[in-house]
Amino acid sequence: MTADGPNWIGLWTLYLREVRRFTKVYSQTMLAPMVTTLLFLAVFSLAFGGGSRNVGDIPFMTFLGPGLIMMAIAQNAFANTSSSLTISKIQGNIVDTLMPPFTATELVTGLSLGGATRGIAVGAFVALSMSFFVDLSISHPLYIIYHAFMASLMLALLGVLGGIWAEKFDHIAAVTNFIITPLSFLSGTFYSIERLPEFAKSLALVNPFFYMIDGFRYGFTGYADGPLMTGLLVLLLVNIILASIAVWLFSKGYRLKP
DSSP states (O other), X not given: OXXXXXXXXXXXXXXXXXXXXXXXXXXXXXXXXXXXXXXXXXXHHHHTTTTTOEETTEEHHHHHHHHHHHHHXXXXXXXXXXXXXHHHHHHTOTHHHHSSSOOHHHHHHHHHXXXXXXXXXXXXXXXXXXXXXXXXXXXXXXXXXXXXXXXXXXXXXXXXXXXXXXXXXXHHHHHIIIIIHHHHHTTTSSSOGGGSOHHHHHHHTTOHXXXXXXXXXXHHHSOOSSOHHHHHHHHHHHHHXXXXXXXXXXXXXXXXXX
């Protein structure tokens, strides 16, 4: 924050830097997630007979599609912020981010919005490519917008925390392998949690990844496994908590300052 108030020009510049990081390598950040998601779609369709199965009254492919889109959104939002901070720390140019007159809140805002932009951009690109193979009729557009933004912001903030904590890329890989991927696969992406035993269903209902996928899917299909209002509040609360922790860590310079 400058003497005249928030550093809007600096914040916008930081945001643009984060956006340009992924647009300059679009083949890696846009095309690769599209190919990976379509491969997931093809594999699960063939393995589970997706063309002939239903989840409730919804064709399996229509049920599966939004979950795969949300996975692409989440993974890319996390990748953008975590790689940005980790690379800066390893290369020693993190000082270029910390020296300008930013508050901790402005730093977290610029980084996380840049990551959220990548997540949403990848999600839109994947949805467009998937629409040629899957019926992605929109039932509740506001739910799609809300969950796409809140989910991408949540994973971008988680990427900020991971980037602050990590000292090398192996640490980021550990977060991806032991936190992001398990929570994603156990969130009802590939199945309805109504098919789970009560104990497993109860575990799914405390997984914030479940709510981001369930609400996003509801926006397309009108079908939801969990309470929608709870999902809206959970995503909001988790984002507030993650943002508060990230701001606090930046203000303390945890693993950032020499």
